[in-house]
Amino acid sequence: MGAREDMYGLFTSVNEINLTDDQSGQSAKEGVHKKNISTSYDLQARMSKKxxxxxxxxxxxxxxxEINARIPGFLDYDTDGFSEELYFAALREVPIDLDDYADKFVLEVGCGLGEGLNFLSRVIHAKTMVGLDLSEQAVNRANAALSRAGLRYVQGDAENLPFEDGEVDVVVNIESAHNYPRLEKFLQEAARVLKPGGFFTHVDLYTTQRHAFLKELQAKDLGLEWVVERDISSKVQAAIHQRLSPDGSFHKALREQRVGAIQRHMAKRVGPEAVGGSFAGYTDSGSTKLLKKMGVLPSQFMPPVDSYRLYVAKKI
Structure with missing residues (x-):
């Protein structure tokens, strides 16, 4: 299977997971969805820049x-800082002082290449920080580049977490759960591994259907008390607009890449979708519309995202 087929599989699964009104049938297809998602992210792990x-x-x-106050000069080098701001915004909503993590176990579910948890390890000084991801390639790369005393990464399934009951103080989940076929199973697992009084902080993009399903789950007895709900769409869109501006990091990266004119043109036309362009109001260029019509590109990369939300729950 080539890269194009891998990406088509990812888009197909993500759209089906997030646009299905009846979520009860997702378990029947979870194997296919997880294979599509892990294969695609394995590819991205091999291709992504450090x-x-x-x-x-x-x-x-x-x-x-606040980030610059804790890590002076952080935003002056190597990053536009927007992805890190998302992590910081999620953590600061947890009712634990950032200086009180010395004895805590922090678990990130859906850690990708591990850079987000690595950033949080500079913000807080927790006893144990573990990142988990379905992509073996992403986890291998994260361990090779970032692991050290108190920080490590493991391969695993968000719907079957390889941790003991009541082992974790804080579960972090950043823009990952839209890939999970069985959202209810993930929430049950997050509650299971948390200590009583522990916290779950979660941010993700939501379609209308997926958000309605989340609200149904929040009304169930899953062992979680939902204490924070914020629609942070405008803050996410602000980051996307700055990234896609002529002087933003997206076009800067394109200018720095040593690729041919055709590849650069394609990335310039298609790439904004990968960083949330449609959610921020960007529309397809004429060339992108033509490529979709010809079947070279999928007709729909991401589902129509209605909102981007931040939640915090406490383990009862």
């Missing part, structure tokens, strides 16, 4: 100032 975080970002001047 330091990449796989999320659409978030921008708020106050959050940026």
């Amino acid at each position: 330091g990449i975080l796989w999320n659409w970002g978030y921008h708020d001047e106050q959050v940026a100032k």
Whole structure:
């Protein structure tokens, strides 16, 4: 199977997971979905530039100032900071002081290449920090580049977490759960591994259907008390707009890449979708529309995202 087929499989699965009104049937196809998703992210792990975080970002001047206060000069080098701001925004909503993590176990589910958790390890100084991802290639790369005392990465399934009951103090989940066929099973697993009084902080993109399903699950007795709900769409869109501006990091990266004119043209036309362009109001260029019509590109990369939300829950 080639890269094109891998990506088509990912888009097909993500769209089906997030646009299905009846979520009860997802378990029957979870094997196919997980294979499509892990294969695609294995490919992306091999291709991604060092330091990449796989999320659409978030921008708020106050959050940026708080990051710079804890890590002076952080935003001056090597990053536009928006993906890191998303992680910081998710963690600061947990009702634990950032200086009180010395005895804590922090687990990130869906850690990708591990850069987000590595960033959080500079913000807080937790006793144990573990990142988990379905992609073996992503985990291998994260361990090779980032693991050290107190920080490691493991391959595993968000719907079957390889941790003991009540082992974790904080579960972090950033722009990953839209890939999970059985969202209810993931929430049950997050609650299972948390200590009583522990916290789950979750941010993700939501279609209308997927958000309605989440609200149904929140009304169930899953062992979680939902204590924070924020629609952060405008903050995410602000980051996307800055990234896609002529002087933003997206076009800067294109200018720095040593690729031919055709590849650069294609990336310039198609790439904005990967960083949330459609959610921020960007529309396809004429060439992209033509490639979709010809079947060279999938007709729909991502499902129509209705909102981007942040939630925090407490283990009862």
